[in-house]
Amino acid sequence: MTPALLALVVLLALAMAFVNGFHDASNAVSTAITTRSLRESTALGMAAILNLLGALLGMLLLAVTAPWALHLLGLGELAASTAGTPDVLGAGLVAILLATLCWELLTWWxxxxxxxxxxxxxxxxxxxxxxxxxxxxxxxxxxxxxxxxGPLTAVLVSYLVMQGILALARDERLRVAHLRFAQTVTAGAVATGHGLSDARLPLAVIVVAASVSDLSFGAALPMMVAVAVAVAAGTFLGGHRIIRTIGRRLTDLSVAQGLAAEGSSVLSMSVAIFGLESPVSTSHGLASGVVGAGVAVGPRQVRWRVARTMVAVWLLTPIVTALLAAALAGVLLELG
Known part of the structure; x- marks a missing residue:
């Protein structure tokens, strides 16, 4: 891969890390912001720091190699078919990253x-x-x-947690202050889990690009730290449009509902990362948890039109990005 193409792939990977933080990570604290358990500036600052720590921790836990990166990204077949033409693989990576970035920005908008x-x-x-x-x-x-x-599990877990909270509240065993403290803890856990999970994506892209450019991992190591910083920086800015959707448009969120949603999201992330060793969507888990907590209070508490639109976006995601990446790859190959 030429130095210019490698630099472009690395730049786009860092941009994806930043947009990912901007798009996803602030969702971890959207419920805490909406229920006023945390001030917005405090919540976003906490999420940024914990995303940074989670990303760095994830790097320490991983055996970062080219085979690991290819398997994680599903790029094994593409890398094998372009083994003698690394620039073609580089063009494919550029198309993949651009398509992902375009979809992230559109859904944020x-x-x-x-x-x-x-x-x-x-x-x-x-x-x-x-x-x-x-x-x-x-x-x-x-x-x-x-x-x-994933979403169905998050809905069920959040529903059950919310029922438990309501039962304890009827016995006056829980006070709002207790719930606010617990929600702060779970929001921090979601933010840390997001950094642990999603920083792997741009990290793996850079590892693949470095490996086909005959660079050692030691040469790419500073870029790995840059990925963690990019995710944290994006988180700190906060994707306010999505925060409003999760915190206000889906249901009128209470402190107890926010705690139930975040608790279900933490559980699903823990099972996926440490049990199944598979990536998990923080956005899917938390949004589904909000729906489950709303249903526990009463089905009419959920704004189902917004929920249906959200599910439609989830189903369209791989279809739209596949078409967009295919078109971009075709254009780049023609230009090359």
Whole structure:
């Protein structure tokens, strides 16, 4: 891969890390902001620091190698088919990153939470087909399962947690101050888990680009730290449009509901990262948790029109990004 193309891939990976923080990580504290358990500036600052620490911790726990990165990203077939032409792989990476970034910015603009992982995997399928490589259909299975099982699990767990909180509240065993403290803890846990999970994505892209450019991991190591800083910087700015959707548009969120939603999100992330070793969407988990907590209070508490729009965005994510990445890859190959 030429130095200029490598630099472009690294730049786009860092941009994706920043937009990911801006788009997703602030969702971790959206419920705490809405219920006024934390001031907005305090919540975003806390989320930024914990995302940075979570990302750095994740790097320490990983055996970062090219095979690991290719497997995580679903790029094994694409890398194998372009083994003798690293610039073609570089063009594919550029198309994948651009498609993912475009979808992230569009969904932020319309205020809808969406999964960066699903957008990236959809882009990989589209770019692979455009280049003539076998598509990572196994990743499509992951997307489908994640889009169905993940949100349904989050809804169920949040519903049960909320029922437990309501039962304790009736016995006057819980006070609002207790709930606010617990919500601060769970918001911090979601932010840390997001850094631990999502920083792997741009990290793996840079590792792949460095490996085909004959650079050692030691040479790319400063970029890994830059990824963590980029995620934290994006988090600190906060994606306010999506915060409003999760905190206000889905339901009139209470402190107890916010705690239930964040608790279910923490549980789903923990199972996915440490149990199944698979990526998980913070946005899907938290938004579904908010719906589950709302249903526990009463189905009419949930604004189902907003929820349906949100699910439609989730289902469209891999389809739109696959088409966009395929088109971008075709244009880049023609220009190359």
């Amino acid at each position: 319309i205020g809808m939470p969406s999964s960066t992982w699903h957008a990236f995997y959809g882009s990989v399928i589209g770019a692979s087909l455009a280049i003539g490589a076998a598509a990572a259909w196994d990743r499509l299975v992951v997307i489908v399962i994640g889009s169905i099982v």
